[in-house]
Every structure is written in structure tokens, then in C-alpha cells.
Amino acid sequence: MSPLSSSFLPTPASTTGAGSTLDAALRATPRVVAIAGSDPSGGAGIQADLKSIAANGGYGMAAITALTAQNTHGVRAVHVPPADFLTAQLEAISDDISIDAVKIGMLGDSAVIAAVRSWLVKARPAVVVLDPVMVATSGDRLLQEAAEAELRELLPLADLITPNLAELAMLLNEPLAGDWEAALAQGKRLAAQAGTTVLVKGGHLDGGECPDALVNTEGLLAQDVVVVDGGRIATRNSHGTGCSLSSAMATVQASLGDWEASLRAVKPWLEGALRESGVLDVGTGNGPVHHFHHLAPRGQDVPAEGQFAAVLRQDAGPDLDAIYGLDFIRALADGSLTERHFAYYLAQDAIYLNGYSRVLSRAAAIAPTEAEQLFWARSAQQCLEVESELHRTWLSTRTVDSGLGPVTKSYVDHLLASSVSGSYGVLVAAVLPCFWLYAEVGATLHGQFLAAGSPSGHPYADWLRTYADEEFAAATRQAVRITDDAARAASETERQAMRLAFRQSCRYEVEFFDAPRLHAEPESLPKPVG
Numbered sequence: 407m408s409p410l411s412s413s414f415l416p417t418p419a420s421t422t423g424a425g426s427t428l429d430a431a432l433r434a435t436p437r438v439v440a441i442a443g444s445d446p447s448g449g450a451g452i453q454a455d456l457k458s459i460a461a462n463g464g465y466g467m468a469a470i471t472a473l474t475a476q477n478t479h480g481v482r483a484v485h486v487p488p489a490d491f492l493t494a495q496l497e498a499i500s501d502d503i504s505i506d507a508v509k510i511g512m513l514g515d516s517a518v519i520a521a522v523r524s525w526l527v528k529a530r531p532a533v534v535v536l537d538p539v540m541v542a543t544s545g546d547r548l549l550q551e552a553a554e555a556e557l558r559e560l561l562p563l564a565d566l567i568t569p570n571l572a573e574l575a576m577l578l579n580e581p582l583a584g585d586w587e588a589a590l591a592q593g594k595r596l597a598a599q600a601g602t603t604v605l606v607k608g609g610h611l612d613g614g615e616c617p618d619a620l621v622n623t624e625g626l627l628a629q630d631v632v633v634v635d636g637g638r639i640a641t642r643n644s645h646g647t648g649c650s651l652s653s654a655m656a657t658v659q660a661s662l663g664d665w666e667a668s669l670r671a672v673k674p675w676l677e678g679a680l681r682e683s684g685v686l687d688v689g690t691g692n693g694p695v696h697h698f699h700h701l702a703p704r705g706q707d708v709p710a711e712g713q714f715a716a717v718l719r720q721d722a723g724p725d726l727d728a729i730y731g732l733d734f735i736r737a738l739a740d741g742s743l744t745e746r747h748f749a750y751y752l753a754q755d756a757i758y759l760n761g762y763s764r765v766l767s768r769a770a771a772i773a774p775t776e777a778e779q780l781f782w783a784r785s786a787q788q789c790l791e792v793e794s795e796l797h798r799t800w801l802s803t804r805t806v807d808s809g810l811g812p813v814t815k816s817y818v819d820h821l822l823a824s825s826v827s828g829s830y831g832v833l834v835a836a837v838l839p840c841f842w843l844y845a846e847v848g849a850t851l852h853g854q855f856l857a858a859g860s861p862s863g864h865p866y867a868d869w870l871r872t873y874a875d876e877e878f879a880a881a882t883r884q885a886v887r888i889t890d891d892a893a894r895a896a897s898e899t900e901r902q903a904m905r906l907a908f909r910q911s912c913r914y915e916v917e918f919f920d921a922p923r924l925h926a927e928p929e930s931l932p933k934p935v936g
Contacts, residue, residue: 435463435464435465436459436463436464436465436506436507436657436660436661437464437465437467437503437504437505437506437507437660438459438464438465438466438467438505438506438507438508438509438653438656438657438660439467439468439469439496439499439505439507439508439509439531440452440455440456440459440466440467440468440469440508440509440511440653441468441469441471441492441496441508441509441510441511441513441522442455442468442470442471442509442510442511442512442537442539442649443470443471443472443473443474443484443511443512443514443539444470444472444473444474445474445476445646446474446475446476446477447476447477447478447645447688447689447694448688448694449478449645449646449688449689449693449694449695450476450645450646450649450694451474451511451512451646451649452468452470452511453646454646454649454650454653454694454695454697455468455509455511455649455650455653456468456653457650457697457698458649458650458651458653458654458657458697459509459653459654459656459657460697461654461675461679461697461698461700461701461828462654462657462658462671462672462675462826462828463657463658463661463826463828464506464507464657464660466653467499467503467505469492469495469496469499470487470492470495471486471487471492471511471512471513471514471518471522472484472485472486472487472512472513472514472518473485473486473487477689477691478645478688478689478690478691478692478693478694479689479690479691479692480691484514486514486515486518488517489517489518489520489521490521492518492521492522493521493524493525496521496522496525496529497525500525500528500529505529505531506531506532506533506660507531507532507533507534507535507656507657507659507660508526508531508533508534508535508656509535509537509652509653509655509656510522510534510535510536510537510560510564511537511539511649511652511653512539512549513539513549513553513557514549514553515549515552515553516552516553516556518553519553519556519557519560520556522560523559523560523563526563527563532660533565533656533659533660534563534564534565534566534656535564535565535566535567535568535652535653535655535656535659536560536561536563536564536566536567536568536652537567537568537569537648537649537651537652538557538561538567538568538569538573538577539573539648539649540554540557540569540572540573540576554576554577557577558577558600561577561596561599561600561602562600562601562602564600564602565602565603565659566602566603566604566605566652566655566656566659566665567596567600567602567603567604567605568604568605568607568648568651568652568655569596569604569607570607570609570610570648571583571589571607571610571611572610574589574592574593574596574604574606575592577596578592578595578596578599580592585611586608586611586617589606589608589611590606590619590621590631592606593605593606593619593621593622593631594621594622594630594631596621597621597622598622602622603620603621603622603665604620604621604622605618605619605620605621605651605655605669606618606619606621607648607651609638609644609647613638614637614638615635615636615637615638616636616637616638616639617633617634617635617636618633618634618636618669618673619631619632619633619634620632620634620665620666620669632666632669634666634669634670634673636673636677637677639677639680639681641680641681641683641684642692642693643680643683643684643686643692643693643694643695644680644683644692644695645689645691645692645693645694645695646694646695647676647680647695650676650679650695650697651672651676654672654675654676655668655669655672658671658672658823658826661826662819662822662823662826664819664822666819667819667820667822667823668823670819670820670823671822671823671824671826671827674827674903674906675700675827675828676695678696678699678700678899678900678903679695679696679697679699680695681699681899682696682699682899683695683696685699699897699899700827700828700829700832700897700899700900700903701828707898708894709890709893709894709901711890711894712890713890714889714890714893714894714901714904715886715887715889715890715893717905718835718838718842718889718905718908719842721905721908721909721912722839722842722843722908722909722912725839725843725909725912725913725915725916726843726846726847728916729843729847729915729916729919730847730850732916732919732920732923733923734747734751734919734920734922734923735847735851735919738851738866738869738870739851739854739855739870740854740858741861741863741864741865741866743865743866745865746922747922747923748866748922750811750921750922750925751918751919751921751922754811754813754814754918754921757810757811757814757818758814758817758818758918759789760789761818761821761822762789762818762821762837762840763786763787763789763790764786765821765822765824765825765833765836765837766782766783766785766786766789766837767782767783767786768825768833769782769825769830769833769834769837770782770783770786772830772833773830774830774895778888781881781884781885781888785881785885811921811925812921812925813914813917813918813921813925814918814921816914816917817911817914817917817918820836820907820910820911820914821836821837821911824836824837824907827903827907829896829900829903829904830892831889831892831893831895831896831900831901831903831904832900832903832904832907833907834885834888834889834892834904835889835892835893835904835905835907835908835911836907836908836910836911837885837911838885838886838889838908838911839908839911839912839914839915840911840915841878841881841882841885841886842882842885842886843912843915844882844915845878845879845882848870848872848878849879851870852870852871855867855870855871889904892904
């Protein structure tokens with residue numbers, strides 16, 4: 407995570423602590439089956455599922471459970487074909503195609519639920535997301551009351567359940583939650599009953615905030631509840647929001663293998679889909695969301711060359727000030743930093759860079775020009791080539807806790823989420839602080855080192871000298887130019903998403919430098935000797 411090499415970036419230790427989450431980020435296009443009803447107006451159901459899957463980088467397939475006659479004002483009629491034909495659809499898919507994820511939506515009646523259950527037991531897909539469609543946003547019932555018991559029995563076969571607040575209450579036979587705390591409590595009860603993870607959604611609550619929470623999730627630093635905050639988007643166009651969210655979660659989870667990272671990737675995309683929904687101008691009622699908002703043509707206002715980069719530099723100002731004020735940075739500069747703190751930092755840096763190099767490879771894969779493809783590919787390669795020189799060699803001679811730290815995990819999750827956002831601009835904005843902030847901080851530290859007479863006894867002199875490497879400075883300037891060019895080619899909505907991704911990475915840079923103070927093991931190693 408720091409420019410501690412003779413070239414662009416430092417490198418990670420082989421695969422220490424990163425695990426399958428990092429490997430999953432570069433999997434092939436996820437093959438996702440949506441099992442749901444059809445919406446002829448295109449805003450919800452299977453139509454929304456397929457758009458959502460495609461918008462989030464997957465290959466969508468569909469097995470139709472029901473036909474509806476509906477539009478943006480509501481559902482007029484529902485026809486449920488024979489369950490045997492649904493089974494035929496599902497078997498035709500799974501007999502021929504490897505399935506990475508399944509999203510289950512509207513099921514209609516007991517026979518359909520039984521058919522889906524039987525197929526799931528036989529096919530055993532790796533990721534199953536169940537959106538228990540019982541009541542439409544319009545208030546129309548989409549599941550026969552007699553089938554509610556069968557639907558509850560299906561819940562344990564899902565890896566993630568995504569009810570709206572009305573469905574959450576119905577599944578528990580409880581009153582509708584009136585506030586966020588009550589909704590979380592219901593989510594915990596449903597998770598306990600079903601033995602699986604529940605996504606509690608705050609979209610139907612009042613107020614300016616719109617949080618979502620993963621309840622009873624494994625692998626999230628032993629937390630029972632992980633809340634991802636968000637703002638409420640003022641729009642009447644929310645038709646198909648639940649369908650879109652659940653199918654996006656299935657798609658992204660098939661790539662990332664981490665529910666928190668998946669939610670952090672999907673939520674900004676869905677917020678943008680709601681924010682830009684008005685441009686579609688579909689229907690006179692509750693219109694659909696704009697699934698492909700991040701691919702929409704840009705408007706007439708294009709920033710001047712360098713203007714967006716200047717905005718990002720201004721955004722980074724407070725985080726740079728925070729970095730310079732950290733005890734870790736001051737001690738690194740004057741040589742008083744204990745070896746245990748530096749060892750923790752370097753071990754986490756190695757883990758981080760393993761993920762970072764893979765995200766850079768993703769940038770190379772989707773870059774719009776050959777020059778940018780080569781730049782990101784070379785940067786990713788440099789992460790790995792200088793690994794033994796500065797990270798592995800130093801760490802191999804010391805006893806270091808090399809487990810994945812909480813800040814490292816959160817930062818890598820953020821970068822992975824950006825890599826599957828579908829936006830090249832968001833991705834390059836997210837990776838930029840690891841170039842830019844480190845180049846600026848490194849130049850400052852090296853300047854202080856020189857001003858002190860380049861003391862020979864400084865235990866971290868080799869690292870401070872590499873901060874001034876001109877190749878890394880040149881690579882940083884190129885990364886800034888690439889990001890600025892991406893912003894000029896983007897829509898205004900995408901530019902705002904780029905700023906958000908950049909600011910989040912800047913905050914993680916501050917937390918990463920401060921992590922040794924909070925998480926390094928108690929003093930057990932001698933201080934460095936000059």
C-alpha cells in the first residue's frame with residue numbers, strides 16, 4: 407500500500423490472509439439464474455432481474471414462475487403456469503450450464519415453491535438469494551396466503567433473504583416495524599428462525615436516511631449486524647427496487663464471496679439507479695429504476711482538463727492533514743517507531759497489496775485504451791515483482807502476526823466493490839489514493855529525512871529513500887491523468903460516484919496508517935538498532 411519499492415508500488419506477500427475473497431474478484435462472468443415472475447412493463451420481476459444481473463457484470467438466465475398483467479400503477483392479473491413446466495425450465499438450464507448464483511423472486515403458489523425446493527436440493531447452487539415476494543410495492547398480493555407456510559420452509563435453503571419490511575413482518579406473523587431498531591430486531595428473529603443471513607432494508611421507513619443491514623452474517627469480523635448507511639433518494643420511481651437489489655446481490659456475491667463487500671458494491675449502484683430513474687420517463691405511476699445509469703451518455707457539461715483532478719486533490723486535503731498528524735507517521739519520520747508497529751504495518755501492507763494488484767489487473771482488463779491497459783497491467787506486475795525485495799525479505803526474518811486486520815479487510819472490500827461496480831471511472835478513482843497520497847506523504851517524509859542530514863542510524867532509511875523514487879512519482883502523475891480523463895468521459899452521476907469512491911479510499915489510507923497503534927500486539931520485540 408505504500409510506494410516502498412524502486413518502482414510504482416510495494417508488493418504483497420504471496421496470498422497471506424487474503425483468502426478466497428481476493429481470488430473470487432477475478433472470476434469469469436457470473437452465470438446467474440433468476441427464478442421469478444414476469445412484468446410486461448419491464449420494471450420488476452424477471453425483466454428487472456436480467457437488467458440488474460447484466461448491469462453488475464453477470465450473465466443472466468431466467469426461469470418464469472408466473473405471468474402478470476401489470477404496469478407502473480399496479481398488478482391487474484396473475485397467471486401461474488403448471489409447476490412441472492417450471493421444473494422443465496430449471497432442469498434444462500442446470501443440465502447444460504454451470505450456475506454460479508440463483509436469485510429467487512415471485513413464486514406464486516405452493517406447487518411452484520415445491521418445484522423450486524426440489525430443484526435447489528438437486529442442483530445445489532453455490533449462492534442462493536431469496537427475495538420472498540409476497541406483496542408488491544403497490545400493495546398487490548403476489549403470493550397466495552395458503553403458500554406462506556411453504557415459503558417459510560424454503561428460507562433455510564437460501565444464503566441470503568431480502569424481504570421488505572411488510573414481508574419481514576408477514577414471515578414472522580408480527581406487526582409491521584415502525585422504526586429502524588424494530589426492523590433490526592425482526593431481522594434478527596428471522597435470521598435465527600431460518601438459520602441464514604437476512605438483509606434488513608430501510609427503504610420503506612420515514613426520514614432522510616436509508617440504511618441497510620446484514621443480520622447474522624458469518625465472516626464479518628464476528629459481528630452479528632453490519633449496517634451500511636445511505637441517504638434516501640427523493641423519487642417516485644421505485645418499481646422493481648427489491649427485485650433489482652436481490653439479483654444484484656446474487657451476481658456480485660458470486661464474484662466477491664463476501665456479503666458485506668457485495669452490499670457495499672450494490673448499494674451505491676442502486677442509489678444511482680434511483681437517482682437517475684427520472685430520465686427514463688416510463689409510465690405515469692411508480693416508474694422503474696435506471697439499471698444502466700452508470701453507462702448513460704454524459705451530459706453537455708464536461709470538466710476542463712485537470713479540473714476534476716483538482717477537485718479530488720481538494721477532497722484529499724483533510725485526510726492528508728490527518729495522516730501527517732498520526733503518531734505512526736511522525737515516529738516513522740524520526741526513526742523512533744517501534745519494530746512491532748512497523749512489522750504490523752508491513753505485514754498488513756503485504757496482504758493489502760495482494761488484493762490491490764488484483765484490482766489493478768481488473769482496471770487493466772476494462773481500460774478503454776491500450777495505453778491505459780498497459781499502465782495498469784505494469785502497475786499490477788510491479789506489485790508482485792518487488793515483493794521479495796522489501797516485504798517478504800524483511801518479514802521473513804521476524805515473528806509477525808500476519809493475520810488479516812480489520813482495516814485491511816475493509817479497505818480491500820471497498821476496492822473489490824469498486825472493481826465490480828461496472829464503472830471504470832469509479833474503479834480508477836478508488837485505486838488512486840494509494841498512488842497519490844503515498845507519493846505526497848512519501849515526498850514530505852523524505853524531505854524531512856534529508857533536512858535531518860540523512861542520519862545513517864535511521865532504522866527505516868531504506869524505506870524513506872524509496873518514497874522519493876521518480877518512477878513512482880511519474881506513475882502517480884499518470885494515474886491522476888487517467889482518472890481525470892475518465893471523469894471527463896463520465897456522466898455527472900458517475901463523477902459523483904468517483905468522488906465518493908476516492909474519498910472512501912482516502913479515509914482508509916488514514917485508518918491504515920493508524921492501524922498499528924490500535925491492533926499491533928503488545929511490545930515483545932526489541933526496538934530497531936541503527
